[in-house]
Amino acid sequence: MPASAELTPRSFPAHDYAVGREKIREYARAVGETDPLYFEVGAARAAGHTDVVAPPMFAAVYSGASFEAAMRDPELDIDLAMLLHSGQEFEWGELVIAGDQITTEIALAEVSERVGMRFIVFRSSSRNQRGEHVCRGTWTVVVRPRR
Amino acid sequence: MSALAAGSELPALTVTPDRYATVRYAGASGDFNPIHIDEEFAQSAGLPGRILHGLYTMALVARAQTEAAGDPGKLKRLAVQFRGPAVPEAEITITSTVKERRDDRTIVAVTATQDGKAVIRGAVAEIEL
Numbered sequence: 001m002p003a004s005a006e007l008t009p010r011s012f013p014a015h016d017y018a019v020g021r022e023k024i025r026e027y028a029r030a031v032g033e034t035d036p037l038y039f040e041v042g043a044a045r046a047a048g049h050t051d052v053v054a055p056p057m058f059a060a061v062y063s064g065a066s067f068e069a070a071m072r073d074p075e076l077d078i079d080l081a082m083l084l085h086s087g088q089e090f091e092w093g094e095l096v097i098a099g100d101q102i103t104t105e106i107a108l109a110e111v112s113e114r115v116g117m118r119f120i121v122f123r124s125s126s127r128n129q130r131g132e133h134v135c136r137g138t139w140t141v142v143v144r145p146r147r
Numbered sequence: 148m149s150a151l152a153a154g155s156e157l158p159a160l161t162v163t164p165d166r167y168a169t170v171r172y173a174g175a176s177g178d179f180n181p182i183h184i185d186e187e188f189a190q191s192a193g194l195p196g197r198i199l200h201g202l203y204t205m206a207l208v209a210r211a212q213t214e215a216a217g218d219p220g221k222l223k224r225l226a227v228q229f230r231g232p233a234v235p236e237a238e239i240t241i242t243s244t245v246k247e248r249r250d251d252r253t254i255v256a257v258t259a260t261q262d263g264k265a266v267i268r269g270a271v272a273e274i275e276l
Contacts, residue, residue, distance in 0.1 A: 023175075026174070026175045027175040027176070029171070029175075030168075030171040030172045030174070030175035030176070030203075031172070031175075031203060031206040031207065031210065032162055032207070032210065033210060035213070035214070035219065037219065038219075053219055053220075055206070055209065055210070055213070055219055056209050056213065056219055056222045056225070057202065057205060057206040057209045057210075060176050060178075060202040060205075060206070061175070061176055061177065064176055064177060064178060064202070065177060068177070068178065080180055081181075081182065081188070081191075081192045082192065083180070084201075084229070084232075085200075085201035085202070085229055086228065086229055087226075087227065087228045087229065088201065088202065088205055088226070088227055088229075089224070089225070089226035089227075090224065090225055090226075091223065091224045092222060092223055092224070095219065095220050138226075144193075
């Protein structure tokens with residue numbers, strides 16, 4: 001058994017993310033969103049929010065930082081050039097709004113090897129400053145062998 | 148939307164990410180893996196060239212759902228498998244078919260295709276409708 005397959009599930013330090021209005025706008029533009037809720041404070045307030053709303057997939061930003069840090073864990077020894085994202089699941093709770101403070105915990109859930117490729121699964125859980133669930137993520141990556 | 152029955156289609160979404168889409172997404176997301184922004188590096192890693200971030204393509208899948216629902220808060224769950232690298236400067240089509248209604252959720256099967264190949268297949272979205 002390669003050493004990587006013997007890793008036991010474990011957690012990484014929690015990561016705090018301060019949600020900024022301009023970051024939401026930058027993200028929303030980058031993925032082609034047009035809903036005024038993501039851009040205009042007035043539209044968001046008219047819909048009952050305190051500030052602009054983050055698109056659901058903004059989870060990639062506030063919890064992605066935790067995922068990136070976990071993948072750089074020296075013990076995992078991941079060759080990032082050979083890394084492919086193979087699957088992703090998000091489950092959302094409360095909407096994320098500019099001004100929110102999101103805390104994400106991420107844990108290594110599974111490591112397995114198949115046909116020379118290493119599959120790694122992380123699970124993340126993100127809450128806002130009121131402790132409300134905003135997103136749970138399951139991140140699956142595959143590390144291809146270098147030829 | 149409340150009349151959505153199993154088998155009905157949500158509006159398709161077609162997007163052609165421009166040449167610099169991966170650069171903008173890298174900046175917006177913080178994922179600067181060079182396979183997404185450096186042509187030579189991507190080829191040296193055995194890829195056809197710079198590939199789109201999987202989470203960018205997933206964001207298109209999510210947008211198709213939230214635009215159909217008319218409210219970002221209605222998308223409660225999305226699970227995808229990335230089936231092949233998607234690339235900039237070629238059209239991506241997101242197709243969404245209602246599979247079933249379950250309590251207050253509409254379960255939608257979603258596929259993203261580019262150049263006739265699925266880049267995301269078997270995706271499942273749950274919309275509160």
